Amino acid sequence: MNWETFPDYDALSEGAARILLDAIRADPKVILGLPTGDTPLGMYSRIVAACSREYRCFRDVVAFNLDEYVGIPRDHPGSYFAFMQRHLFKHVDIDPANTHIPNGMAPDLKVECARYERSIASAGGLGITFLGLGSNGHIAFNEPGTPFDSRTHVVALSESTRKANAAFFLDQPVPTHAITMGIATILDSREIVLLASGAKKRDAIARLRSGTQAGDFPASALGTHSNVRVLVDEAASS
Numbered sequence: 079m080n081w082e083t084f085p086d087y088d089a090l091s092e093g094a095a096r097i098l099l100d101a102i103r104a105d106p107k108v109i110l111g112l113p114t115g116d117t118p119l120g121m122y123s124r125i126v127a128a129c130s131r132e133y134r135c136f137r138d139v140v141a142f143n144l145d146e147y148v149g150i151p152r153d154h155p156g157s158y159f160a161f162m163q164r165h166l167f168k169h170v171d172i173d174p175a176n177t178h179i180p181n182g183m184a185p186d187l188k189v190e191c192a193r194y195e196r197s198i199a200s201a202g203g204l205g206i207t208f209l210g211l212g213s214n215g216h217i218a219f220n221e222p223g224t225p226f227d228s229r230t231h232v233v234a235l236s237e238s239t240r241k242a243n244a245a246f247f248l249d250q251p252v253p254t255h256a257i258t259m260g261i262a263t264i265l266d267s268r269e270i271v272l273l274a275s276g277a278k279k280r281d282a283i284a285r286l287r288s289g290t291q292a293g294d295f296p297a298s299a300l301g302t303h304s305n306v307r308v309l310v311d312e313a314a315s316s
């Protein structure tokens with residue numbers, strides 16, 4: 079794992095945006111794995127600003143999001159579909175047909191998980207995947223205990239994750255389940271960039287840095303991958 083420490087969140091966001099934009103310049107048809115959450119917001123706003131100056135920035139880019147809530151319609155502001163429109167997709171020239179997010183409203187969720195895996199594979203596999211980090215070490219919605227060989231699957235959300243996201247669901251109960259890429263799906267990406275900012279990620283970052291792989295700490299699976307960059311700010315770094 080390659081570690082890069084930035085003085086603060088702004089510098090980390092700038093560094094992450096540069097990596098993503100460089101990946102598009104190197105391969106305009108790059109296949110991105112994209113996260114939601116607070117951490118990537120600064121990266122997305124910088125990308126939007128840069129792409130408003132650049133001609134045809136995302137024109138041939140393909141994007142697969144890591145996860146989506148079950149039972150939340152796409153037009154609900156709490157859905158990850160709505161998050162991605164709000165923070166990235168509606169501001170850049172990406173073809174909507176090239177934006178993929180699991181369908182949490184699918185009548186058969188197992189079939190939907192298999193379909194999502196197939197569509198990643200038939201697009202050519204993930205090229206570069208950006209991840210946030212849960213304070214318990216989760217990546218995407220792979221909570222502690224998720225097998226490292228898991229593929230896209232349905233998960234029951236932990237109470238702490240539901241609490242953390244309650245603000246988006248004032249008009250209805252916080253979702254209990256989500257569809258997430260599995261750990262093995264993420265590890266198949268050719269390159270992985272994990273972002274962590276702020277003191278609440280400090281313990282998880284210290285554990286990741288220790289390098290010990292453990293089933294109760296999903297992010298430690300990244301230690302088995304040969305091309306991982308971890309971008310942290312000083313507050314997250316012990």
Ligand code: GLP
Nearest residue numbers: 114115116117210211212218219
């Ligand atoms: C959620 C998302 C994850 C994200 C994590 C951390 O659980 N499913 O993909 O990495 O939250 O979020 P934040 O960046 O807001 O700390």
